[in-house]
Amino acid sequence: MDFSSKIAINKGWSDDKKYCVTNQNQQKYFLRVSDKEKLDSKKFEFDMMEKVASLGVPMCKPISIELCDDEVHSLHEWIDGKDARETILTVSKEQQYTYGVEAGRILQKIHSLPVTEVREDW
Template sequence: MNFISKIAINKGWSDDKKYCVTDQNQQKYFLRVSDKEKLDSKKYEFDMMEKVAFLRVPMCKPISIELCDDEVHSLHEWIDGKDARETILTVSKEQQYFYGVEAGRILQKIHSLPITEVREDWEVFYNRKIDDKIFKYKECPVQYENGQTFIEFLNANRELLKDRPQVFQHGDYHIGNFMIGEDGEIYVIDFDRFDLGDPWEEFNRIVWSAQVSPSFASGMIDGYFDYKVPDLFWKLLAIYILSNLVGALPWAVPYGVEEIAVMQNQAKEILEWYDDMKQIIPSWYLIEKKAE
């Protein structure tokens, strides 16, 4: 396919190059360019995206994937719209909540895809991950104000990881990876961090959503569970959020003081949500429930 224009999209943390391309018929597409070493991974990602699209999930539907010289080119439908993170606060809290419910239902569909293989036992895998994050955190030159509280909670609740199922995960499911289309619908984007794991681990990045819009984050949980949230979810959510948080500070150090400050502020906020880990449901969800 020949394109008459190619505009770079400089957003996100991905190593891939992203473009808005236009063909001779003025039709726009989304083009993702990856290193050829990623070919197998990108083919699997493309295949899974096709399966997700078949479930009628609103997304940049995949069109084609090919190896061009030393690059993998994957072409997708283009969505006219704006980043949800930048536009969500321009709509009412009720609409924010509705978008969250839709995001939760989309995630439920993604998790319904059959997979042919899983990781090793989830409890073994994730406990090793926690151990590694705690070790790196303790070696880190900077610390969270009450970091030991997070570590104690993780160590006290590890047994909850036992017998967890595994599914195909989007891998980076938060408000920064949604768009609000010009049609007013919400679309999920960026599947390039896909993974396999506990379906509830997928909520580990809900922190970013709750910081922007508690209504959206609350709706996402309600939509996923069809308004019947199991008690166990809240405990596992806390484990996954805190595990991410403990691992994020050592990650932030090479990026400098600004990223370190972002994570330290997030740690303070999370501690407030959980009342120093004395309550298991984050306060932003409780506040939204009381407001209904």
Template sequence: MNFISKIAINKGWSDDKKYCVTDQNQQKYFLRVSDKEKLDSKKFEFDMMEKVASLGVPMCKPISIELRDDEVHSLHEWIDGKDARETILTVSKEQQYIYGVEAGRILQKIHSLPITEVREDWEVFYNRKIDDKISKYKECPVQYENGQTFIEFLNANRELLKDRPQVFQHGDYHIGNFMIGEDGKIYVIDFDRFDLGDPWEEFNRIVWSAQVSPSFASGMIDGYFDHKVPDLFWKLLAIYTLSNLVGSLPWAVSYGAEEISVMQHQAKEILEWYDDMKQIIPSWYLYKKTAE
């Protein structure tokens, strides 16, 4: 396929290069270009995206994948719209919640895909991950205010990781990876961090959604669970949120003062939401329930 224009998209943390390309018929597409070393993982990602699309999930549907000039080119449908994070606050809280419910239902569909293999036992795998994150955090030149509170909570609740199921995960499921189309619908994007794991671990980045729109974040949980949220979910959500938080500070240090500040602020907010870990349901969710 030949393109008459190619405009770079400079968003996100991915190493891939992304473009909006246009063909001779003025049809736009989304082109993702990756290193050839990623060919196998990109083929798997493409196959999984095809399966997700077959479930009726609103997304940039995959069209083709090929090795071209020592690069992996994957072509997808183009979505005309805007980033959800930038536009969500321009709609009512009720509409934000409705978008969140839809995002939760989309995630439910993604998690329904059958998988042929799983990781090692989830409890063993994730406890090792927690150990690694705590170890790196303790070696970090900067610390969170009251950071020990997070570590104590993680250590006290590890047994909850026992006997957790595993599913195909989107891998980076938060408001920054959604678009609101010109048709008013919500679309999920960026499957390049796909993984296998506990379905509820997928909510570990809901912090980013809650900071922007508590209504959207609340809707996402309600939509996923069909408005019947199990008590155990909140405890595991706290584990996955705090594990992510503890692991993010050493990561932020390598990116400089601005990212460190972002994570320090997030840690303070999380402590407030959980009342210094004395309550298990974050206050942004309760806020949604009382604000309507």
């Protein structure tokens, strides 16, 4: 897929490079770029994300993963939003609690998936 724009995202916990990319139709996507040595673990992660998405979890749904030269590119749907760390204190304690309860429900769905392979980083 060719992109007309690529904006770096300097947030998150991984050492992956992350971008908001836009195609010629102005459709936005989330692109993760990893070292090719991580191909196996990134494929596992991508497969798990597909399973999580199938549960109806609100997330950037995985679209594709491929090896491009010396990098692993995984492409995901883009979701516009705000960083929770920057906005959580701007809502009431009651709303924060509601968000926490919803996060617990989402985690319960994620943890309902059977563990087929033990991986520390997952």
